[in-house]
Amino acid sequence: GEDGLRFQVDMVAAAREGGLRLIGPNSMGVVNLHAAMGMTTNAALEAPGLIPGPFSVISQSGTALGALLSRGQARGFGFSKLLSIGNESDLSVGEVVDFLVDDPDTGAILLFLETLRRAEDLALAARRAYAAGKPVIAYKIGRSDAGQQMAVSHSGALAGPDAAATAFFRHHGIVRVDTLEALLETPNLVSGLKPATGRRAAVMTTTGGGAAMVVDRLGLTGVDFAVPPASVVTRLEGLGIRVGGSPVIDVTMAGARPDVYGPVLADLLTDTGNDVVICVVGSSAQFRPDVAVQPIIEQGGGDKPLAVFCVPEAGDSLKALAVHA
């Protein structure tokens, strides 16, 4: 109520006078995995066995922070600093992003947002992050009317039209994702990379049926499919495999051979005819990680985004891929 708000304003003023900055109210705490430091009221943030890594998270929802942490942990995702920012009476999301741009333990910054408060702070910080090569990736709710209403009642902030948020993110180089899961899948894909200049995807697969699913989905997003380079066409012709007529490079007929998979993948990663390489891995992800998963791990982390979809359930392979990304 009004008394609470007056108390909040007084408290922030008093803290400022004393040279302190405040996080909250409604913060569930702060965790620094590299310093093994945690101050939190959220059970999930106390989970043992968390893996330190390059990804820092700022969340306006404490629950979402806990969810990201527990889901990320299950797939070997490495976290750096985690902040439940609360209602931003003093420190804003943008100010913390700005701080993380200079943090050597932070390689990418993940945001869970219910609303945009003090957007000018965030705009400036996002541009600094972009210049520093640290991707800022945001999942923001409030896309539907019901979601906006809910965000307002939950965080007390005013919500603007969602299209404005999309435009804001795009303008300031922030990657917007559409699901909570994508907030965990995107960082490894774009970390350390500038946004791709084109939208030509090369798809390599060990399963025709699995690739058909991926191509169908990608087609809906409007990507272009890259023509395979001559080196790949020749290499596979030698094994009796014809490629080029389909949007994918299907090496299934070569059998389960890492000595085929690795060189084809290397050709695609150096080919200037595509902007991103997507590997679809079939049952070998589950039973024979040496066939495709191992070459992918060895060759990932270069100058080009390399995405992987394991068609079967393959927790161990996903963890190995996450750790080595």
Added chain:
Amino acid sequence: GEDGLRFQVDMVAAAREGGLRLIGPNSMGVVNLHAAMGMTTNAALEAPGLIPGPFSVISQSGTALGALLSRGQARGFGFSKLLSIGNESDLSVGEVVDFLVDDPDTGAILLFLETLRRAEDLALAARRAYAAGKPVIAYKIGRSDAGQQMAVSHSGALAGPDAAATAFFRHHGIVRVDTLEALLETPNLVSGLKPATGRRAAVMTTTGGGAAMVVDRLGLTGVDFAVPPASVVTRLEGLGIRVGGSPVIDVTMAGARPDVYGPVLADLLTDTGNDVVICVVGSSAQFRPDVAVQPIIEQGGGDKPLAVFCVPEAGDSLKALAVHA
């Protein structure tokens, strides 16, 4: 080629003469979990420890069948009969659906489709399944141009416009889903139930932030949010919780109390003011399954669809929910 096709036609004719029906070509096999019978060339279909259950699958892609099996197994999903149908030179998807309508071990029928062949068979069988109260749920690729092209080259079938497929499914009471994961999540939700007559959702939560995510997503699909019944309003008023102003019933402030959760859920499930109940479960799904997950398990399986979203990673709770659905 042409010789192969002639051979196929001859083989089907010979089999028919001898009173046999054929599956394939390009089938990866057939598995019957209740009879512990498996004939397959797909490694995933040989996975030990598969759980028998009420859900049968027919897939035009062997890879997709393996993926559904391994992913379903990881979450405690129970399968009945699994068929890699191949190119349907003899037995069609529709004919097998028709057979499964009369199979006492099949409660719902899941389809992975790359194309619609002999759609009239499927139309008739789907209508019989509907009358028998067995949901037919389909994931069909070929939604994008690239996906259609791919489906054609992979299955050899002609692909029609995707909007026609959507209309076909709707007309014959087949539930179409948009992701492979949804093919595993929908059966437990709709099994044994007729399609809901309305689209009023009651949302109950133990986490405001988690519910905000769910409501935001639901809002995009155009559901209506149900007004809580008087019984729930009164019950929660007694605990100092006001509901009604927001689209959700948030019991967080009651603390972690199964004796509050159970009765509120029971009220919602019997309330005629909603058509589906959605439970959003926070960190208790991970650490205190007795609080919300247990009451949900006890009260699920009734006359109304009951959906659950566990916000954190909570594999054990998801498995428990799947097994008891």
